[in-house]
Amino acid sequence: MTSDTTQTEAVPEETGWLRDKAARAQVVLWDFDGPLCRLFASRPARQVAAELVDWLARQGLTGLLDDAERASPDPHMVLRAVDRRHPRSDLVAHLEERLTREELKAAASAMPTPWADPLIRTWTAVGPRMAVTSNNSPQAITSYLAGRGLLPCFAPHVYGRTRDLHLLKPDPHSLERALSDLGAAPGDALMIGDSPSDHHAATAAGVPFLGYARNAHEAALLAEAGVTRVLDSLQPLLTAVRAHAAATGSP
Template identity: 35%
Template structure:
């Protein structure tokens, strides 16, 4: 739709970016199944029974959520359960720090955030990754000055990962702006669900056309397979002629 993206960007005071996908294909060359296996080995060593969905999971972040929602279910975990959660979260965080040393920027992200900053837009990260590795990556590739804050995984409550809106709500409190005055750029349905829960319009950076269509069906204001249209829209606002 002509004018859709320029209008959305022009009307936004701030943009919230998911990290893994829009900013960097963080784990593109870093297999997550071995990370999940490390967590399952830890659980077995600590005598923690593994439900079928936990045994079957090869997604390290999904496994953290399952661990807190299906295995350690108490509102206030006891000391041993809390230690198990901390050790499991620490395994994932250590791998994220390793990935941060080698990950590369997503295509067009550098030009996009430069243009957005030139328009006076405030930029933050909302991620299921731990905030430390995200900051380490941003500083390594020179994007740290563009993003004023990072709202990553809550290590004390793993059920607050997206689609839970915790990180989005924290970003809105930090920014001090209304949800409708922001945009969230993400690549997963869980990103869209978190945005929708608090009323933030969603722009989808999908991995393929089918994923883009799904995001549009689920309510994305826009979804495509490249950040280039967003970059061009932002740059066009800087120089309308």
């Protein structure tokens, strides 16, 4: 792996793999929170999850969650736990709306992942089409991309959370929708994600996967899930894309 601070080159084998993917990928599928930005940079996701649990408690509904779900730092885990007990109910719809509002607020102060913006712009100029396949709200994703001036690189291919919560990753539904809409075969795509659920969804869809890990804990989780290619910086990938562009005379 490489570091944003040292900006060192990837090892030769890894560099070759990245250059090959930069050359071959016709479609790049991005997870949102992680590879593109840190969505809850100003307000921890753990706090959002706790507030969802508190709201359920005020309704006398904490019994819907087990101990692990009540203590989860992931608001998506809370939402999906309730959906498993009361699928497509008004209760789930209300919780999802509350989470969407929090994600929209967070999008305004989200911290861009280092190297992500120039990578997206450079890679789009070379030719591949971009899509977001995420468990986050599509409204929050679109808001963030528009604020960064990146929406033209993706629109209209933003595939976020819907009311069908059972189709969130690790289900491959969002990836398969993106591939279908873009007319791309799984083997011609590349997914960049930061969680085991991203990897599982990519594997189920038949899409090659590149892991991104912000820290050692995330890297360990990806390794445990069987991910063999993990970067802690997108800079080597940007270098590979630029090298491909130079070799092909792309703008």
